[in-house]
Amino acid sequence: MICISITHKNLTAAKRECFACNDEEQIKLAGAVAKAYPEAGLVLLMTCNRSEIYMSGTDTDFVWLEQQFADTKKFPVEALKGAAMRYEGKSCLTHLCRVVCGLDSAVLGEVEIIRQVKQAYLAAKARGQTDAEMNMVFQGALRLAKEVAETSQMTHLPVSVGTLACTASLEFRADTNMNEDTDETESMTSNEMDTIADSNQQREDSEEKHILIIGAAGQMGSIVMRDLLDADETVQIVGTSRKHKQALQKIFSHDRVQWVHYDRRYEYLDWADVIISVTDSPHYTFLADKVAEIRKETKPQLFLDLAIPRDIDAEIGRLSGCVVKDLDYIKSLATENNRKKLSEAKKIELLIEEHVDEMQKLLAFRVFVGTRKYITEKLGEKSAMWLLYQLKDVLDAQDLNHVLKGIEDGVFSIHDTTR
Numbered sequence: 001m002i003c004i005s006i007t008h009k010n011l012t013a014a015k016r017e018c019f020a021c022n023d024e025e026q027i028k029l030a031g032a033v034a035k036a037y038p039e040a041g042l043v044l045l046m047t048c049n050r051s052e053i054y055m056s057g058t059d060t061d062f063v064w065l066e067q068q069f070a071d072t073k074k075f076p077v078e079a080l081k082g083a084a085m086r087y088e089g090k091s092c093l094t095h096l097c098r099v100v101c102g103l104d105s106a107v108l109g110e111v112e113i114i115r116q117v118k119q120a121y122l123a124a125k126a127r128g129q130t131d132a133e134m135n136m137v138f139q140g141a142l143r144l145a146k147e148v149a150e151t152s153q154m155t156h157l158p159v160s161v162g163t164l165a166c167t168a169s170l171e172f173r174a175d176t177n178m179n180e181d182t183d184e185t186e187s188m189t190s191n192e193m194d195t196i197a198d199s200n201q202q203r204e205d206s207e208e209k210h211i212l213i214i215g216a217a218g219q220m221g222s223i224v225m226r227d228l229l230d231a232d233e234t235v236q237i238v239g240t241s242r243k244h245k246q247a248l249q250k251i252f253s254h255d256r257v258q259w260v261h262y263d264r265r266y267e268y269l270d271w272a273d274v275i276i277s278v279t280d281s282p283h284y285t286f287l288a289d290k291v292a293e294i295r296k297e298t299k300p301q302l303f304l305d306l307a308i309p310r311d312i313d314a315e316i317g318r319l320s321g322c323v324v325k326d327l328d329y330i331k332s333l334a335t336e337n338n339r340k341k342l343s344e345a346k347k348i349e350l351l352i353e354e355h356v357d358e359m360q361k362l363l364a365f366r367v368f369v370g371t372r373k374y375i376t377e378k379l380g381e382k383s384a385m386w387l388l389y390q391l392k393d394v395l396d397a398q399d400l401n402h403v404l405k406g407i408e409d410g411v412f413s414i415h416d417t418t419r
Contacts (some may be wrong), residue, residue: 001041001137002057003087003095004065004080007050008106011083013327018075019051019083022280029053029072030127036064039132042127045099045120047113048161048220048308048327049106054096056131059088093137093359097352100145102154106327107161107334108341109154112223114145133363144355154344162223164333165306166231168325169211169274172302208236212272214265214286215279217241220306222252222275229256238268266290270297272300278306288315295319306330 006019021029026044030032031040033055043055055065066084070077087095095104102109121138124130124199130138211228215221216239228235237254240262260268269291273319277285286303291313298321305312305326317324379387391403 001089002055002059002061002065003070003092004053004062005050005085005087005095006052006080006083007085007104008327008331009104010085013308013310016049016051019073019080020308021051021072025072029068029225030124030129032068032072033065034127034129036068037061041124041131042129043124043134044136045117047116048306050099050104052099053298054092054134056133059086062086062088062165090356090360093141093356094352096137097141097144097355098349099169100141101352102145102350103146103345103348103352106331107164108345109152110161111149112162114142114149118142134380136362136366137359140355140359146350148351149346152344152348154341154348161306161327161330162220162227164330165224165276166227168304168330168333169228169276169302170209170232170235171402172274172323173302188376195372208234209274210272211235211237211274211276212265212268213237213239214262214275214277214311215240215281215307216257216259218278218280221276221278224306225252225257226276229254233264238271240265263281266294269294272301273299274302274304275312276304276306277312279311280307281311281344283311284310284313285311286313287317288313288319291316291322292319304329336368 006016006150008016011019021044023245026046027397030042031043033040037055037057039056041054043054044050045054053069055061055066066080067077070080073080096117098104100114102111102113104271105113117138121130121142209232213221213225216225216237218241225237225239228237235256237257239257239259241259242262265285275286279285285307300321300323303312303316303322303324305324308327310326312324314324316322388404388407392400395403
């Protein structure tokens with residue numbers, strides 16, 4: 001199996017945009033592979049932080065696959081070669097396991113990636129593009145990831161882009177309140193400051209935090225919305241979508257969430273303290289000129305762009321009181337969080353190493369039994385001692401001792417169960 005990988009590790013959000021495949025482009029690429037390699041497996045993993053193509057093949061297939069990717073996205077293949085990482089064989093198995101276990105994510109230990117990998121695998125299966133090798137590898141990797149998510153201490157820390165986006169939103173609002181309080185108390189006496197401090201504490205405990213989420217009905221938008229509601233009881237959310245309001249309320253109804261149509265997003269601009277955009281739209285959701293025209297208040301506002309491609313006009317950041325941040329900012333927030341998880345990550349790396357070794361053995365047995373039937377038939381005619389002498393001639397002493405010990409343990413295990 002081979003993999004072409006473009007991720008947050010080697011490209012910024014701005015540069016990753018041109019490599020992300022939308023649904024139409026994924027269908028086109030999958031069709032090209034199916035036509036040239038009708039028996040091959042193909043999984044397309046496209047998330048906000050990565051664009052990856054997994055295909056059943058060897059290193060000789062990289063050139064063809066890279067050209068198809070470049071043709072689909074309509075950019076020179078040289079641009080892809082300069083940006084992509086390549087994985088083949090064991091390194092590909094290891095990379096996939098690290099991805100699905102959250103060790104390759106911008107937020108170390110992110111569990112949302114499990115659902116994304118599973119969704120990509122099931123989509124490939126629905127297309128009829130999963131062969132025996134692909135099924136074995138992806139199902140095994142997903143089982144390992146589920147085990148890690150259930151048992152590792154790393155999942156007890158913030159582990160998703162959505163969680164960090166929630167944290168960034170609430171911290172921005174808290175910092176805004178603190179700065180306002182400082183301005184008010186600069187010329188006050190100590191007694192007056194104590195009185196104001198008490199009233200400000202009451203205000204902080206009760207004051208609502210207004211957050212506008214564009215694309216709240218989508219996968220990432222719904223994650224951010226639920227995290228915000230769980231994290232702070234004072235959060236009030238307006239979520240936009242192109243779906244009918246009644247349909248949205250059936251999907252998710254909450255007394256602190258108001259659903260409005262996407263076209264009404266500018267109406268809630270002054271109301272919001274934080275604006276989060278997480279759509280798959282190819283167009284800007286907010287334009288600087290229109291924000292400047294509509295915006296009546298000059299209060300501090302955070303525009304948090306979680307979309308790929310980005311859909312908030314960066315020029316908004318030049319307006320008074322406006323701050324624009326994107327996924328690279330979320331990545332910076334993850335740095336300290338990731339540091340706390342490194343010791344757990346080392347344990348997971350060992351699990352992955354063991355899993356990959358076992359997977360390689362299973363794949364080798366599958367290939368041998370499936371393609372060397374005449375040998376397996378001959379082995380049935382030979383004695384066990386004959387096989388041991390053959391192994392003695394090709395294995396070094398350490399490997400032969402391991403084989404003999406394994407046979408000894410197996411024989412005693414059989415003996416114990418039949419007594």
